[in-house]
Each structure stands twice: as structure tokens, then as C-alpha cells.
Amino acid sequence: MTTNEPRPGQDQHGRPSSGQGQLPQQANPTWLGHVEPVYYQQAPANNSGRFQPALPPAAPTVTGGRGSAGGSGLVPAGFFLAFMSLFLVLPFLLERTGIAGFVVGFIASLIPLGTVLLTVLFIDRWEPEPRPLLLFAFVWGAAVSIAVTMLLQPYFSLVAGPVSGLDYATFAVTVQAPVVEEFAKSLGLLSLLLFAPRHFDGPVDGVVFAFTIAAGFAFTENILYFGRAIAESSDPGTDLAVVFFLRGVMSPFAHAIFTGTTGLIMGFAARRGNDGLVVLAFVVGVVPSMVLHSGWNSMGQDFLGQYLLVQVPIFLLAVLVIAWLRVAERRFTRQRLREYAAAGWFTVAEVDMLATTGGRRNALRWAKSVGRGAQMKALLRAATRLAFTRQRILSGRDVPTYQLEEQHRLAEIAALRAAVVG
Structure with a gap:
């Protein structure tokens, strides 16, 4: 039977006292x-x-302080924010897609969403995260991060647009969207790490939550793109097929990989259990996601060549990193x-x-x-x-x-x- 009192050779915090702490063989398997x-x-x-x-x-x-109860207050707060966000997001979508376009876009978006979420379940199979927190991550991506993006983009454009020296179209695609969208998605990761740290304590958790947030964001964004292909085209069937192939077949994991880099870096910081380091990891980790996002949006006329030579290797690297994380997780569990x-x-x-x-x-x-x-x-x-x-x-x-x-x-x-x- 264990107790909460220090055992011989330990201080009052349960740590080995001076002269202790010799690691047995294989104590650090990974x-x-x-x-x-x-x-x-x-x-x-x-x-x-x-x-x-x-x-x-x-x-x-x-009773270990803020966030130690597993983020019980985080989930209702997230759903409240998501509910409020719908008053901004839904009218925006319906105005641009119409009811028919929205319905078709919603149904079509379920296919790439299912692909990403099945991948999340596979990654998360060894030590599953609580479903309420995964649901929080999804609704953050699908509603809250979209609303944050819509609110911040005009101000970001006003401040950073003239400084960039780019025409507005180029600036919006290659700078504004990557910066604002990745910041909005990563705020969900920061919330999880600060208020539910018991369930976000490593890089695997970071990838799982990041992929789930990104899946939600891409789901709503796909509704917009697929719905517009119906509402704004003289040949909606063909245009929807093209857009679906580009977004649903060639790049269902694009947003997941962008935000996944932030989740990975924040997951490593979570191992330290230091709030200051967590915030620093958020600031540092969002940079590569913005760079990857900008690189994707910057692909122009030579889209296919850049996709094969740059984006496919990035995807394969992401697969290798995830496989590596899963092997390491199994080894230290054993x-x-x-x-x-x-x-x-x-x-x-x-x-x-x-x-x-x-x-x-x-x-x-x-x-x-x-x-x-x-x-x-x-x-x-x-x-x-x-x-x-x-x-x-x-x-x-x-x-x-x-x-x-x-x-x-x-x-x-x-x-x-x-x-x-x-």
C-alpha cells in the first residue's frame, strides 16, 4: 500500500534526497x-x-491547482464560445454559399473531416484523450477559431498590409491568412495546455489536439469553398468536383500538418510543466505553422510540381514523426x-x-x-x-x-x- 508520506530517502515533495536518484538500467528507454x-x-x-x-x-x-481537475470548466466555456461564434460564422457562410450550397458543402466536407478524425483516433489509440476535450478541440476549430479569424483579419490587414509592400490579394493569401488563422487555431491549444494540463503532457497529446482543432477549422472552411463552387458557378458539378479533389483528396491533412507543428512544440514544453515555458512554446511554435501555411498558399502556376516536390515530402515527414512518437510512447509505457x-x-x-x-x-x-x-x-x-x-x-x-x-x-x-x- 502506498501513502502520501515521504518514503526513506525522499524529501517532503516525494523527490529523492541528496545521494539518491541512481537510475536503474533502461530507466530512460526513449x-x-x-x-x-x-x-x-x-x-x-x-x-x-x-x-x-x-x-x-x-x-x-x-486538488493540485488550476487545470488539475482535467479542465472541467474548459469544456462548457468552449461550448459557450462556440455557440456565440455561430452567430457570426453561420450568416457569413450562408451569405456566400446560399442554402443549397451550404447543404452540399456541409455533406461534402464530412468526407475529408472523417479522414482526419480517423487518423486522430489512430494516433490517440495508445493513451486516448478524454472525449469532452477532443470535442472542445473540434468546436474550437470549427467555430471559435473561424470567428477569431474573421474578427482579427480586418485589423491585421490595416496594420500589416501597407508595411508588407504587397498587393492586397497576395498579402491576404500569403501573409494574412496564414498568420491570423494559425494564431486563432493555436489559441485553442494554449487553452488546453493551460487549463487541462493533466491531459496535455507530451508531444503526442499536442499532435492529437492540434489535428482535431485543424480538422474542425478545415471542415468549416471546406463548407465555404465547396458551397461557393455550387453557388457561384455556371457549371457547379464540375467546379465542385475540382475543388473537392484539390481540398478533399490532395490536401485533407494540410491544416492538420500546419497546426500539428505547433502542437508538437507545445507538447514538448508541456513535459516541463512550466506555464512560462508553455507560453513561450506557443509563441515559438506558431511560427513554423504560419510558414508552412504560407508556403502552401504561395504555390502558383507550378502547383503540381511544388506539390510533389515539397508538400508530399512534408506529409511523409509528418507520418514518420507520428510513427516515431508512437513507438517512443509504447517503449516508455513498457x-x-x-x-x-x-x-x-x-x-x-x-x-x-x-x-x-x-x-x-x-x-x-x-x-x-x-x-x-x-x-x-x-x-x-x-x-x-x-x-x-x-x-x-x-x-x-x-x-x-x-x-x-x-x-x-x-x-x-x-x-x-x-x-x-x-
Whole structure:
């Protein structure tokens, strides 16, 4: 059983005292799960020698200050802003598309939206984010960021347009849109990181939230472009097909990649748990998204050549980065669960089952065959959350709070393990 009191060799914050903190072999399996020796501590021992709950399996009550409750106030605030934004966004769309164009554009936009959201679910499969926060990210992108863009663009144009020395059309496409749109989308990321930091604590989370925000933004923007192809054309079928091919087939991930760079950089900053660094990461991280966005909008007559030589390699690089992040995430999850196994909470075979793709697949197949698939799914997710909780403890972030959460995670694991075994 764990307690919130310091163990021998630790100070009052749960950190190793002077002379402690030697890292065991493989304690740092990847850069994503890196731990400084000063913060390292052994996993709490299962002193009973059996898999007994340390506490009743209830959700932890976290009292670690702003944002520690998982952003419970962020979601209603986001929906309120989205609702207010609709009074600006909907009339704008309907004026430019008409009702028929809006309906057709809405339906057509669901296809690229589905492609991006399925990708988000795939990336987020290892340690899923809370659905309410993902919904917040989507409505921020689809409504709030659109409204912010509409409100800021006239002022930005008035201030920066004359300074740029560009004609208005070129300025609007290559400077104004990238700067204002990426800033508006990234404000959603900043809100998530400041007010729901327990669920935004690494680069994978940053990419997931950024892709979701960008999916929402692109969805609304596609309604405009597809709807205008219907409303403003003498040959709406052909024009819609062309626009859909350019936006829905060739570039459904364009906005996701732009904003994803900001999410990636802010995710690395989130590992430090420092609000000042988070704001700095926001300022720094939005720059590459603006540059990528501007580069995309700047493609002119040689669009196909630039698309193949520049944009396709950028997309492939993004795929490689995401794959790299997922591998790193699995490796440090396995290592953290191994540390709990050494403390008596799992067997070595169970760690392989809980922390490898093949092990999880086989475990779910077996559990479904005996009617315990739901319990096994819950166990797999709980084990992953336990590994991430331990990572936060070893990173020195609000250690007493996460030690309390660790107790409840272990209790949850014990109860779920008993339900699976039967």
C-alpha cells in the first residue's frame, strides 16, 4: 500500500534526497520518457504479495491547482464560445454559399473531416484523450477559431498590409491568412495546455489536439469553398468536383500538418510543466505553422510540381514523426510497467501483454472469447494511464498529487485485473 508520506530517502515533495536518484538500467528507454536522476524513485511496493487494491477503486480527487481537475470548466466555456461564434460564422457562410450550397458543402466536407478524425483516433489509440476535450478541440476549430479569424483579419490587414509592400490579394493569401488563422487555431491549444494540463503532457497529446482543432477549422472552411463552387458557378458539378479533389483528396491533412507543428512544440514544453515555458512554446511554435501555411498558399502556376516536390515530402515527414512518437510512447509505457512489475504489481508476462501491440491484441482476443472483452479493454487503458502517471511523478511534476493518483490507479488495476481473471 502506498501513502502520501515521504518514503526513506525522499524529501517532503516525494523527490529523492541528496545521494539518491541512481537510475536503474533502461530507466530512460526513449527521449519521450526521459527522467532526470534527481527525480527517480522506486515504484511503491505491493507489500501484501498479492494483487490487492491499495484503496477503493474510485476516481482520484485531485486538488493540485488550476487545470488539475482535467479542465472541467474548459469544456462548457468552449461550448459557450462556440455557440456565440455561430452567430457570426453561420450568416457569413450562408451569405456566400446560399442554402443549397451550404447543404452540399456541409455533406461534402464530412468526407475529408472523417479522414482526419480517423487518423486522430489512430494516433490517440495508445493513451486516448478524454472525449469532452477532443470535442472542445473540434468546436474550437470549427467555430471559435473561424470567428477569431474573421474578427482579427480586418485589423491585421490595416496594420500589416501597407508595411508588407504587397498587393492586397497576395498579402491576404500569403501573409494574412496564414498568420491570423494559425494564431486563432493555436489559441485553442494554449487553452488546453493551460487549463487541462493533466491531459496535455507530451508531444503526442499536442499532435492529437492540434489535428482535431485543424480538422474542425478545415471542415468549416471546406463548407465555404465547396458551397461557393455550387453557388457561384455556371457549371457547379464540375467546379465542385475540382475543388473537392484539390481540398478533399490532395490536401485533407494540410491544416492538420500546419497546426500539428505547433502542437508538437507545445507538447514538448508541456513535459516541463512550466506555464512560462508553455507560453513561450506557443509563441515559438506558431511560427513554423504560419510558414508552412504560407508556403502552401504561395504555390502558383507550378502547383503540381511544388506539390510533389515539397508538400508530399512534408506529409511523409509528418507520418514518420507520428510513427516515431508512437513507438517512443509504447517503449516508455513498457518500461514504467516493468518498474511496477519489479514492485510486485504485475508479472513479466503481464507487462508484455499490457504494453505491446501484439500482447494487447492477443489479450483482447482471449478476453472476448470468454465474455470479458470490456473488462480487458478497461484494464489495458488503466495500465497505460498508470504508466503515464508514474512518468509525471518521475518528471518531478506536482509529485504528491500524482502519488495520490497513483494509489487510485493501482487500486483500479487490482480491481480490473480481478474482473478479467474472474
